[in-house]
Amino acid sequence: EDQVTQSPEALRLQEGESSSLNCSYTVSGLRGLFWYRQDPGKGPEFLFTLYSAGEEKEKERLKATLTKKESFLHITAPKPEDSATYLCAVQAVNTGFQKLVFGTGTRLLVSP
Amino acid sequence: DVKVTQSSRYLVKRTGEKVFLECVQDMDHENMFWYRQDPGLGLRLIYFSYDVKMKEKGDIPEGYSVSREKKERFSLILESASTNQTSMYLCASSPRWTGPTGELFFGEGSRLTVL
Structure with a gap:
């Protein structure tokens, strides 16, 4: 069974304090790994897709990396507006449609 | 920009009521999805549709049905709402x-919220 585990559940940072969020996955052949950001009371907003081990994607203060077992979302010098829940999801190659298996997310709070 | 609009942001219903959740997308997408999101459980797929009048069960279809009569619209129906269906429902398209x-x-x- 495909599974995604995110850690930590919650993370509190001071503004400017860099850190990383972890997404561990088990899947029967990875088609893609997705990162989403979700603000309170809103739907998830797409950030990145990673397809193969060694791949990296960047967007502003965020950088996502991928290995064969896990992905990291690195946050460099975060600002309060980066506060959100970050969701990781995987799609297996044997699914004929975009069935994503989501983790439970990491709640990030960045204090000024 | 792609826009996916869900008709109701907040609903309160009573046990046994029939509930309709409506979703409309404006980007001519073929695929549409309904998820529910619960604390500690993440997003779980209820149903999806890859074309008009086509539907497929997701991981947790029990107690739900869907309707897709037009390409842009995908409805989630709770035939008889129960308290364990209290949740955040998310529609998606691609x-x-x-x-x-x-x-x-x-x-x-x-x-x-089902009371």
Whole structure:
């Protein structure tokens, strides 16, 4: 069974304090790994897709990396507006449609 | 910009009521999805549709049905609402040929409380 585990559940940072969020996955052949950001009371907003081990994607203060077992979302010098829940999801190659298996997310709070 | 609109942001219903959650997308996407999101459980797929009048069960279809009469509209129906269906419901869409990102576009969510 495909599974995604995110850690930590919650993370509190001071503004400017860099850190990383972890997404561990088990899947029967990875088609893609997705990162989403979700603000309170809103739907998830797409950030990145990673397809193969060694791949990296960047967007502003965020950088996502991928290995064969896990992905990291690195946050460099975060600002309060980066506060959100970050969701990781995987799609297996044997699914004929975009069935994503989501983790439970990491709640990030960045204090000024 | 892709826009996925869910008709109701907040609903309060009584046990046994029939509940309709409506979702409309304006980007001519073939695929549409309904998820529910619960603390500690993440997003779980209820149903999806890859074309008009087509539907497929997701991981947790029990107690739900769907309707897709038009390409842009995908409705989730709770035939007889129960308290364990209190949740945040999220609609999403994507084009059939997903391009390089494979992303899903989500609506803002409908928070349903069943009393």
